[in-house]
Amino acid sequence: MYIRSLNITTDRxxxxxxxxxxxxxxxxINLDQxxxxxxxxxxxxxSSLIEAIAYKLRLARINNTLGFQEESFEPIAELAEDLELDMIRDGRGFFFRSEDFGDYVIKGNIFDSFKSQNPTYQNMMFNYGQNLASFSHGEAFLHIITQRVKRQGIYIFDEPESALSPLHQLSLIYLIREHLKKERSQFIIATHSPILMAMPDALIYEVTKNGMQATPLQEVEHYIITKTFLNNPKAYFRED
Structure with missing residues (x-):
């Protein structure tokens, strides 16, 4: 574990x-899992909340040449100043955003980024050298994740399911669980996916207009709607 808890210190x-x-x-907010x-x-x-965590920790991104200099991070930088993290220990890590992944592959930044990587990640980044264009979207994503999530660290993912089929979402769960058998890492993931939420022993915080509460999977709205729909799809399309 790296972050024991987080707290936004302003009432703004x-x-x-x-x-x-x-x-x-x-x-x-306790983060004790x-x-x-x-x-x-x-x-x-x-996304704003987990971006602020990643910004404050200065986590590596899929293309380290980006840093956090884009204009879109200006409000996040301000928020990070109001974010208090109760850290158990410092460590390296990785911040994944689905839009970063798409831009990275589409713009052909695979090889150009090698020249400017931090030496700590140089060998890991070199493994991207396989032609990602030869993979499916989901396969390319999982390939990058397997190269990044190798060492003990803190890993923050923003809606990874956007790049993954249901089968590949199960593969991501498997990769994370296998990693945690070997390393004392921490994962914080923003998601809409009931498949990912169903990862055993995970802590789920559901954000609604009424608050941000730790919630059992079976009580999460995304899970309830998905399960109800799949149990009886016709009920959602009845004609009066």
Whole structure:
């Protein structure tokens, strides 16, 4: 474990991202499991919250030449100043955003990035040298994850399911669980996927308009809706 808990120290609610539920309600949130999921509808601020964690820790990204200099991170930088992390220990890690993955593959940054990598990650990044274009989208994502998630560290993923089929989501669960058998790492993942949420022993925080609460899988809205629909799809399409 790396982060014992997090806390947004301001009561500010005006302006993005302070007007999102995840930021407003992130008060003394315990992160006492190796895997924590943050779930909720679009727009509740899941991504903003985990981006602020990654920014504060200066975690490596898929293309380390990016750093956190994009204009989109300006409000996140401000939020990070109001983010208090109770750290058990410092360590290296990796921050994955689905949009970073798409840009990285599409723009052909695979080889150009090698020249400017931190030596700590140089060997890991070199393993990307396999032609990712020869993989499916999900296979390319999993290939990168297997190369990055090798050492003990803190790993933050933002909606990884956007790059993964249901089968590949199961593969990601397997990769994480196998890694945790060997290393004392920590994963914090924002997701909409009930498949990922079902990872055994994971801690789930559901963000709603009423708060941010640790919630059993069977009580998470995403899970309930998905299960109810799959049990009886026709019930959702009845014509009066």
């Amino acid at each position: 609610v005006q302006g993005f991202p302070y007007n999102t539920e995840a930021v407003r309600y992130a008060k003394h 190796p895997v924590t999921f943050i779930v909720g509808d679009n727009g509740v601020g899941k």
